[in-house]
Each structure stands twice: as C-alpha cells, then as structure tokens.
Amino acid sequence: MQRRSFIKGFGVVLAASAVVPVTMMAEEAKKAPVQSPNKMNIDSAIKAITGGKALVPSSKIEFKAPEIAENGAVVPVKITVESPMTKDDYVKAIHILAKKNGNVRCTDIFLTPANGTAHFATRIKLGETQDILVIAQMSDGTFLSATQNVKVTIGGCG
C-alpha cells in the first residue's frame, strides 16, 4: 500500500511540473511581441497614399540604397525623381515604405517647385531583410514607384 501511494504522489508531482513550463511559456508568448504604437501594414498604407489608384513602376525614380546593410538601425536611402519642377509639372510627394517593419511608413515628403529638383536623402531603420518601396506622387495625379531589396545582417528595431 505504501508503495502504491508513493507512486501516486510522485505521479502528481510529475504532472504538476509538466504543466508549469507550459503556462510559463504561454505568459512569455503574450509578452514577447511588442507592437509599434503606429502599427500599419503595407496594403492599407498604400491605399491611404494612392486612394486606390494604380502604381506605375518607373525608371524616372533613381533610388539608391545598399544591397546589404550590416546595421539595420542606420540604412541610408537616396531618392531623386526626374522632373522639371515647374508650376505645372512637379513632384508633389515622395513616400518611403519599408514593407516588413511594424510601422511600414518611414517619411512622407511634400515638395514644392521651390525645391528646384526632387531629391531627398535620410537614414532609416529596418527590422529585417525586406523590400523598400518608394512612391512618387506627380502633380498630374499619377503615382510612380520603385523598389529595392535590402539584406539586413543585424535588425535595427527594438
């Protein structure tokens, strides 16, 4: 009888110890993904910019970004859009979107003819290897786009 009760008791302890890690893991899983306060996915961001209009891939946008970025926290991007920048024909806005970041939007630049040329450069953060999408809104209402893939060795978010 003693042996039997001992085995029973031991079994209960084993079961309890098996349950504990599962619950702990569940708690950690709840904690782990910290979401960006301005979370937005790529489809809704594009829709908010274009209002449902089609994007036209164009060679007019000269988009420079490194193919391999060792540090995802500092990725330089340079954009030049070919345009005369007169009152009738100029680049209204340039949007930079990183497709896999929590918040895909990086910067929206609204230009005027006083800029002379449509050029913009800055440095952005990338969480992982992904495509960067550049959308240029022209004054005649069309949307041009360009993409480039950037390989990130160390992520720069969080």
Place this chain on the structure above:
Amino acid sequence: MGKVKSLIKIKPNKYNTGDIVKVDFMVMHPMETGMRTDKQTGKLVPADYINEVKFFFNDALITNMSVWETVSTNPVFTINFKVPSEGTLKVVFKDNKGSTNEQSTKIKPKG
C-alpha cells in the same frame, strides 16, 4: 523637454542666385520607437520621435515632411533648394510629445 540640438548645412559653400543647393538638416534626437525595453529596469522605453519637419524660406513653405519612428537615431534630412534671393531659411520641427523647436540660417548668394 529642453532645447534640441540641430544644425543646417548648405552645400556648396559658395553659390549664386538661381543655383540649386543641397540643404542638410541634422537633429540630435533619440527617435525611440516605443518597442525597446530598458535592460536595467525591464520596462518599455516610451516612444519619442520627431513627427513633423517643415522648411521655410522667408516664411514661405518649401518642403513639409511627416516623419515616423522608423527613421534612424540622430536623423539627417537632405533636400535640394533653388536659391531665389537673399533671405533666411528656417526649419521648424515637432516631436510626438508636442514640443516645437526651430533652427534658421542666412542665405547669402555669391558669398
């Protein structure tokens, strides 16, 4: 928040009226995403980033930017600018906590 350090650089140094110059605007700013945890306290660091940058020449708006936390720490924004005359170039920037700062520089063609 106190005053934020910032700087405007015009390249090249010498330019004439009608030339297109490069304007570099640099800010010392942490650009916290709100997703990073402090390793000592284990708490999330609250988001703190610049969300608006405006470039003015003699109070006329040249360029307006909306910025998100995905821009790097101590950001640099580079734009081009066609020099129409003498005047002042002013940059006004705001962050998500509501503080506004500004920086200005003189534009002197044929300097």
